[in-house]
Amino acid sequence: MNCNEAGTLVACYADGEIVTLQGRSIERHLRGCAACTAKHQAVLELRARINAEVPYFTAPPALRERVRALLVNANDVAAARPRPQQDRWRWLTGGALAGCAATMLAWVVGTAVIDRHANEDVAVEAVTTHVRATLNNHLIEIASSDQHTVKPWLSARLDYSPPVQDLASEGFALIGGRLDTLDKQRVATLVYRYRLHTIDVFVRPEFAHAPSALRTLRGFNVAHATGSGMDWLAVSDVSADVITAFVQRLASEAASR
Amino acid sequence: MSQHTRFEDLVMPHLDAGYNLARWLTRDVNDAEDVVQDACVRAIKYVGSLRDGDARAWFLTIVRHAFYDWCKRNRPAEIVKGDGTAIEMAAADSAMDPERAAQRRGQSRLLADAVAELPLVFREVLILRELEELSYKEIARITDVPVGTVMSRLARARGLLQRSPFLHAIRGQVAGGER
Numbered sequence: 001m002n003c004n005e006a007g008t009l010v011a012c013y014a015d016g017e018i019v020t021l022q023g024r025s026i027e028r029h030l031r032g033c034a035a036c037t038a039k040h041q042a043v044l045e046l047r048a049r050i051n052a053e054v055p056y057f058t059a060p061p062a063l064r065e066r067v068r069a070l071l072v073n074a075n076d077v078a079a080a081r082p083r084p085q086q087d088r089w090r091w092l093t094g095g096a097l098a099g100c101a102a103t104m105l106a107w108v109v110g111t112a113v114i115d116r117h118a119n120e121d122v123a124v125e126a127v128t129t130h131v132r133a134t135l136n137n138h139l140i141e142i143a144s145s146d147q148h149t150v151k152p153w154l155s156a157r158l159d160y161s162p163p164v165q166d167l168a169s170e171g172f173a174l175i176g177g178r179l180d181t182l183d184k185q186r187v188a189t190l191v192y193r194y195r196l197h198t199i200d201v202f203v204r205p206e207f208a209h210a211p212s213a214l215r216t217l218r219g220f221n222v223a224h225a226t227g228s229g230m231d232w233l234a235v236s237d238v239s240a241d242v243i244t245a246f247v248q249r250l251a252s253e254a255a256s257r
Numbered sequence: 258m259s260q261h262t263r264f265e266d267l268v269m270p271h272l273d274a275g276y277n278l279a280r281w282l283t284r285d286v287n288d289a290e291d292v293v294q295d296a297c298v299r300a301i302k303y304v305g306s307l308r309d310g311d312a313r314a315w316f317l318t319i320v321r322h323a324f325y326d327w328c329k330r331n332r333p334a335e336i337v338k339g340d341g342t343a344i345e346m347a348a349a350d351s352a353m354d355p356e357r358a359a360q361r362r363g364q365s366r367l368l369a370d371a372v373a374e375l376p377l378v379f380r381e382v383l384i385l386r387e388l389e390e391l392s393y394k395e396i397a398r399i400t401d402v403p404v405g406t407v408m409s410r411l412a413r414a415r416g417l418l419q420r421s422p423f424l425h426a427i428r429g430q431v432a433g434g435e436r
Contacts (some may be wrong), residue, residue: 011412015386017393046415050387053368060278063290067272067297071261195390 001029006036014043051195052168061137071086122183122233123211123222129180129189130200130220130235139191139198140176150177154188161202162188163230163254172199172246182233183207199236199243201250207231214240225251264304267312268297272315274389275320281384282324284373288331296323314391318399321381335377371421379414382407 006029012018013026030037061219133139141152147164154177155161166174173193180189180204192199207224210231215222221240225232234247275296280289296319307315316412375383378400385396391410397404 008408008412011415012393012408015393015411042419043415046418047387048369050372054372054388055369056273056388057277057280057289058273060286060290063276064272066290066294067269070294070297071264071301143310162284195387 003029003033006030006033010036011043014040014047014200044046048169048171050105051171052173055179057221058194061104099224120213122207122209123215123224124217125182126200126202126222126233126235127217127220129182130204132220133178133180133189133200135199139178139200141178143176145174145176147174150190153177154179158186158188160205162190163228163250163257164190165253167192167246167249167253170249171195183209194236194238194242195247197236197238199234200237201247202235203227204231204233204234207233214244216240223247227251228255230254260301260304263307264301267307268300268304268316271313271316272297275316277388278317278320278381278384279324281373281380281388282321282377283327288327292324292327293320295327295336296320299323313397314395314399317385317389321399368418371418374421375414375417379417381388382410383414383418386411 006026009018009022009026010030013023013030018026030040115184118213142150143149145166147166151161151164155163157179164174164177168174171194175193176191178189178191180187180202183241185204188203190201190203192201210224210226210233211222212224214224220235220237221243223234223240223243223246227252231253232247232250234243234250236243238246272293272395276289276293279292279296280286283289283292296316299322300316302321303319325336372380372383381400382396385391386393391399393404393407396407400407402410
């Protein structure tokens with residue numbers, strides 16, 4: 001394969017669109033060609049910067065409410081259609097019930113089921129806290145991508161000073177922090193964005209019941225790392241290897257300072 | 258499954274994706290909400306025809322349609338720009354707009370600005386690829402063009418970002434590879 005043939009395929013390769021034989025011949029070409037390697041690198045660099053710097057906007061709670069309201073209306077209309085005259089009270093209560101059920105379902109399922117296990121161990125508690133913060137739209141109390149803003153804010157509210165690092169260059173953009181209670185103690189929570197995912201990282205001098213290995217709970221991965229007198233507990237729906245690498249990176253970064 | 262539960266189960270999880278796309282297409286908080294709301298009205302109506310597997314792509318297609326309808330009514334000039342000839346001009350215009358320049362100094366969001374300045378057809382494929390992480394095939398289906406067009410638009414979008422005057426850091430890194 002020459003540069004001409006590699007041409008547009010380099011971007012396809014960087015986008016993960018080529019995996020089979022063609023991928024291998026591109027890999028071979030990249031190894032021997034500085035120009036195409038730079039092109040490939042450029043796509044990856046741009047992607048890393050997009051992940052770190054281009055915000056993923058999430059729907060405001062008010063919009064979510066309005067959509068739910070649309071849904072309830074649509075449902076009322078649909079329910080009213082078959083028997084417009086008789087049983088009016090029935091569809092009225094039915095519609096109201098469905099409305100209540102819809103808005104409350106997420107809360108009941110989201111919180112009640114989780115609450116049942118809340119005291120099992122710190123990993124379960126960490127997932128619960130992460131889910132609650134997400135559901136309540138209360139991920140962040142201090143919004144900043146600047147570690148020098150987040151760290152003093154947290155230190156002022158805790159009896160220790162948690163290490164705060166922004167790893168945006170590696171795709172993990174710090175978006176802010178908040179305070180939580182975990183393992184019956186106040187804890188600093190750092191919030192990172194990785195692609196479409198939110199990662200909560202709980203930082204404490206020591207967690208009494210930290211999980212020794214990676215845990216997967218209700219689809220969330222919980223990874224733990226320790227070093228230089230601190231404990232990191234990360235919770236997210238990112239893949240197991242990503243979260244493990246990330247939490248270890250945080251610990252080693254803190255140790256190197 | 259009722260229409261209501263189908264929407265709740267299949268579409269609601271992708272509300273953020275729909276909003277993010279609308280937000281990047283309209284580049285405005287309120288307009289994005291209008292577009293998403295309009296899209297949801299349509300989605301509720303047609304949710305019966307949705308197959309279970311590809312709810313996100315399905316919903317994003319609807320959001321995109323809702324956006325183009327909204328755009329025709331409110332900003333018809335933008336759609337014409339999509340042919341690619343106005344690109345370099347679009348970048349230059351915005352570079353000189355003092356209000357935007359002032360905003361830009363206020364917040365260090367250079368790359369995000371450069372993305373927002375991309376002409377519509379390039380912006381949408383970039384957002385779908387880099388923020389939604391969709392495949393070429395899915396993007397082709399959503400934007401209703403052949404896969405080859407997705408590839409060339411994506412390449413143009415990346416080229417524009419890499420050469421963007423707002424992106425000195427990236428330009429420095431790329432210069433060696435392109436020349």
